[in-house]
Amino acid sequence: MIEIKNISLAFGARKIFDCASAVINKHDKIGLVGSNGAGKSTLLKILAGIESADSGEIAKPRYATVGYLPQEALVSGSRPLYEEAESAFEDVITARQELEAVNEVLATSETNSQEYVDALEVMGELQHRLEDLQESKLRSRVETVLQGLGFKMSDMARPCSEFSGGWQMRIALAKILLRSPSLIMLDEPTNHLDIESVAWLESYLQNYSGAVIIVSHDKTFLDTLTLRTFHVSKGRLDVYAGNFEFYLNESAKRLEVLQKAAANQQRAIAKIERFIERFRSKNTKAAQVQSRIKALDKIERIEVEDDYDGEINFTFPEAKRCGQVVLDIRNVSKSFETNKVLDNISFKIERGERVALVGVNGAGKSTLAKIISGELSADSGETALGTNVEMSFFAQHQSDRLNKNNDVLTEASADISFERKTKVRGLLGSFLFSGDDVFKSVGVLSGGEKNRLALAKMLLKDFNFLLLDEPTNHLDINSKKVLQNALASFGGTYLIVSHDRDFLDPIVDRVIELSQNGVRFFEGNLSDYVERIKAEGKIVCASKPQAKVSDYKLRKKQQAMERQELSRKKKAVAMVEEKILVAEEELAKIEAEMASPDFFKKGTQCASTTENYNSLKAELQQLYSQWEQLSSELEQ
Numbered sequence: 327m328i329e330i331k332n333i334s335l336a337f338g339a340r341k342i343f344d345c346a347s348a349v350i351n352k353h354d355k356i357g358l359v360g361s362n363g364a365g366k367s368t369l370l371k372i373l374a375g376i377e378s379a380d381s382g383e384i385a386k387p388r389y390a391t392v393g394y395l396p397q398e399a400l401v402s403g404s405r406p407l408y409e410e411a412e413s414a415f416e417d418v419i420t421a422r423q424e425l426e427a428v429n430e431v432l433a434t435s436e437t438n439s440q441e442y443v444d445a446l447e448v449m450g451e452l453q454h455r456l457e458d459l460q461e462s463k464l465r466s467r468v469e470t471v472l473q474g475l476g477f478k479m480s481d482m483a484r485p486c487s488e489f490s491g492g493w494q495m496r497i498a499l500a501k502i503l504l505r506s507p508s509l510i511m512l513d514e515p516t517n518h519l520d521i522e523s524v525a526w527l528e529s530y531l532q533n534y535s536g537a538v539i540i541v542s543h544d545k546t547f548l549d550t551l552t553l554r555t556f557h558v559s560k561g562r563l564d565v566y567a568g569n570f571e572f573y574l575n576e577s578a579k580r581l582e583v584l585q586k587a588a589a590n591q592q593r594a595i596a597k598i599e600r601f602i603e604r605f606r607s608k609n610t611k612a613a614q615v616q617s618r619i620k621a622l623d624k625i626e627r628i629e630v631e632d633d634y635d636g637e638i639n640f641t642f643p644e645a646k647r648c649g650q651v652v653l654d655i656r657n658v659s660k661s662f663e664t665n666k667v668l669d670n671i672s673f674k675i676e677r678g679e680r681v682a683l684v685g686v687n688g689a690g691k692s693t694l695a696k697i698i699s700g701e702l703s704a705d706s707g708e709t710a711l712g713t714n715v716e717m718s719f720f721a722q723h724q725s726d727r728l729n730k731n732n733d734v735l736t737e738a739s740a741d742i743s744f745e746r747k748t749k750v751r752g753l754l755g756s757f758l759f760s761g762d763d764v765f766k767s768v769g770v771l772s773g774g775e776k777n778r779l780a781l782a783k784m785l786l787k788d789f790n791f792l793l794l795d796e797p798t799n800h801l802d803i804n805s806k807k808v809l810q811n812a813l814a815s816f817g818g819t820y821l822i823v824s825h826d827r828d829f830l831d832p833i834v835d836r837v838i839e840l841s842q843n844g845v846r847f848f849e850g851n852l853s854d855y856v857e858r859i860k861a862e863g864k865i866v867c868a869s870k871p872q873a874k875v876s877d878y879k880l881r882k883k884q885q886a887m888e889r890q891e892l893s894r895k896k897k898a899v900a901m902v903e904e905k906i907l908v909a910e911e912e913l914a915k916i917e918a919e920m921a922s923p924d925f926f927k928k929g930t931q932c933a934s935t936t937e938n939y940n941s942l943k944a945e946l947q948q949l950y951s952q953w954e955q956l957s958s959e960l961e962q
Contacts, residue, residue: 327351327903327957328390328509328537329950330563333372333382335365342368343379344561349906350509354537357548357570360558362774362802366541369558370394370511373539385954390509393502395495397513397541407489408482410497411468414504418461425452471500474526476519476687492518492687503530509537516544517799520686521825521856522864543803545570545828581630587921588628598622645790645818649713650677652791652819653698658707660693667693670707673838673845675821677712680813682830682852683823685840691823692722694840695795698821711791718789722796722823725776730769734759734779737768742786750786757782773800781809792820798829827852895956902953909946916942 328350335342342365350356358366371377373384374394403410413419428449435442469482475496486497495518502510510531516524524547531538531551539556542548548555548570555566555573566573598618605611653675660668667690675681685691696702698709699719711717721727729737739750754764757778771779777800792813798806806829813820813833824830830852837848837855848855916939 327953328373328384328386329954330369330373331383331385331950333379333384335368335372335379341561343382343558343563345382346561346563347382348556348563348565350537350539352508352537353535354539354554355531355552356537356539357552357555357573358539358541358558359548359555359570359573359803361804362772364558364560366558367397367513369556369563370396370513370539370541373509373511387957391505391507392509392511393505393507394511395499395502395513395515397517404485404487406483407472407477407486407497408468410486411472411500411504412464414501415464418456418464421452421455421461425449425456428452468500468504471503471530474523474530475500476523496523499527507536509539510534511539513541514543515540516542516547516825518687519825521684521827521852522686522859524825525856543798543801543806544826545803583918583921584628584630586923588630590923591625591628595622595625641812642785642792642816642818643788645816646714646716646788648677648715648790648819651675651712652677652679652715653712653821654710655694655698656708656710658694658697658704658709660690660697660702660704668697668704669842669844671840671845672707673847675819677819679819679836680834681821681836681838682834682855683821683838683840684825684852684855689840689842691840692795695719695721695793695821695823698793715791716789717791717793718784718787719793720781720784720795720797722799724780724784724795725773725800728768728776728780728783730767732768733765734768734771735764738764738779738782738786740783742783743788746786746788753782753785754779774802774805777801778805790818792816792818792822794820795823797822798824798826827856899953899956902949902956906946906949906953909942909949913939913942913946 330346330348330350332345332347333343334345358369360366368377371394372379374392375384376394405413428445431445432442432449435445469479472482473479477493477496486494489497495515499512499515502512515527519527524544528547528550531540538551540548540552550569552569555568555570557564557566557573557577564577566576568576598621602615602618602622605615608615651674655674656672658668658671659666667688671690671694683691683694693702697704699717699721701719701721729740732740734754735750738754739747742750751764754760759766759775759779759782768776768779781797797809801809806826810829810833813822822830822834832851834851835849837850837852839846839848839855839859848858916935919935920939
């Protein structure tokens with residue numbers, strides 16, 4: 327169990343966390359959610375020890391280890407892929423190095439010397455250690471994880487420096503999975519994975535024996551994997567006993583209850599204030615007035631902190647009618663040096679079709695999108711837009727094309743018609759750039775803000791055919807939903823490169839799969855496509871991860887400690903944990919009762935419930951302290 331204890335953190339006047347607390351249990355699968363900038367990544371960095379809170383602490387057992395995959399790009403160096411991944415097993419690498427040194431001693435020592443005898447004894451110990459660490463299964467484990475994340479056997483000897491940023495993230499992810507830490511923390515892990523790799527990772531993490539915390543804007547991924555949800559908002563860290571869908575429903579209920587309680591309290595306060603104002607100057611009512619003033623001072627005001635940070639709200643402009651064939655791709659091929667990315671690709675898209683373009687990473691989806699847009703030339707074949715087709719293209723890294731020296735307003739207004747310029751301010755407001763935000767430099771915007779600005783620029787153009795390459799990267803769940811709704815009501819045609827199931831399912835009716843074998847066509851949405859390729863055996867689920875074999879000396883020490891631990895102490899910890907769960911549930915019930923519209927009318931019962939609530943909170947704090955003390959004793 328890892329405990330987040332009353333952590334507080336502020337950046338200037340802005341509070342990120344204000345006495346935030348939560349418990350991470352040994353086998354938890356947790357979704358960490360909240361709006362962009364709420365503090366999700368900051369919390370992961372605090373748990374990883376990369377950043378520190380202003381106050382509070384992270385209490386965890388000494389043997390607990392943490393693996394953290396950040397959202398930012400990572401570079402793995404120039405070692406071959408397999409060696410880089412294998413380096414996750416530091417205890418095995420160390421034992422191998424020690425064994426090599428011992429073999430050198432044996433090779434240079436006299437067989438009847440004490441040095442030779444000592445070296446033989448050390449070699450025996452090292453061989454036993456490597457056997458205990460399951461060194462013989464190491465290659466299989468490394469290759470299984472790398473292949474699950476989309477690498478080919480032919481990639482194993484390639485230098486890591488040859489892989490792009492997205493693949494670098496996969497290398498880092500593979501090393502974390504192979505280390506098997508007590509707690510895995512992944513910040514947007516699906517951004518750089520294709521459909522097959524997401525399915526494999528989902529399966530792997532479901533079977534993982536340790537705790538997992540996921541930050542993701544992929545609702546389907548969260549709903550499938552997680553069993554608890556931490557919500558970060560305006561300094562708070564709220565805990566929900568369910569997946570993301572449960573959190574959405576429960577948070578709406580909590581907000582409604584809190585709003586009703588606050589309204590009831592405000593009516594009660596207003597009534598008291600009217601009495602005070604009415605009789606303040608009457609001597610005969612002086613005692614009653616003073617009594618009510620004191621009562622008013624003692625009331626703890628219920629604050630309803632609205633988590634609404636604004637929402638993108640827009641619709642696409644009306645699409646002009648075009649010819650029946652919108653896009654005609656004929657025998658397109660493209661190579662980069664010796665790497666043939668596209669080979670004789672042909673297909674058509676007709677007016678009104680809503681198409682998803684999918685395929686494993688490296689299949690050539692973004693390359694094909696750039697050829698369609700005219701940003702890249704094919705080696706052979708041709709692409710043709712139909713009659714009266716006006717295309718707007720959103721590239722995978724469209725935000726990188728923004729001029730960082732411009733402010734938001736200037737950048738949005740660049741390269742558009744005079745008629746459209748009159749709509750810039752209104753559209754930027756819809757994309758959460760209001761007031762002075764439009765004068766912010768593009769260079770200081772976050773990744774999400776840059777993506778929203780790039781989308782706004784695209785919308786300011788006239789089009790009836792949309793070509794979108796990974797448009798949801800860096801968009802939060804609310805923003806994705808609004809973009810999804812806008813696409814659903816769009817009267818034109820679109821082709822979307824994406825692997826986001828939750829985003830694509832309601833808005834596509836045809837899937838084109840791009841692979842080394844060419845193209846295949848599937849009717850239906852992305853879930854229909856996934857079921858088809860599962861049936862074909864193209865999606866492989868991960869087997870249950872092997873338990874991590876700890877460092878030899880450390881593990882022997884832990885085994886000695888475990889033999890000395892008393893069964894009574896273990897049972898005591900389990901009993902306290904059970905009491906904590908019961909107390910937390912009871913506290914939640916009382917909070918719901920106190921939020922009832924009739925609560926303040928119950929007189930004596932109201933006072934009794936409040937007293938019970940305060941008593942239960944104090945008891946819960948004592949249980950937390952008791953758990954910490956017992957856990958500390960077990961570690962000694």
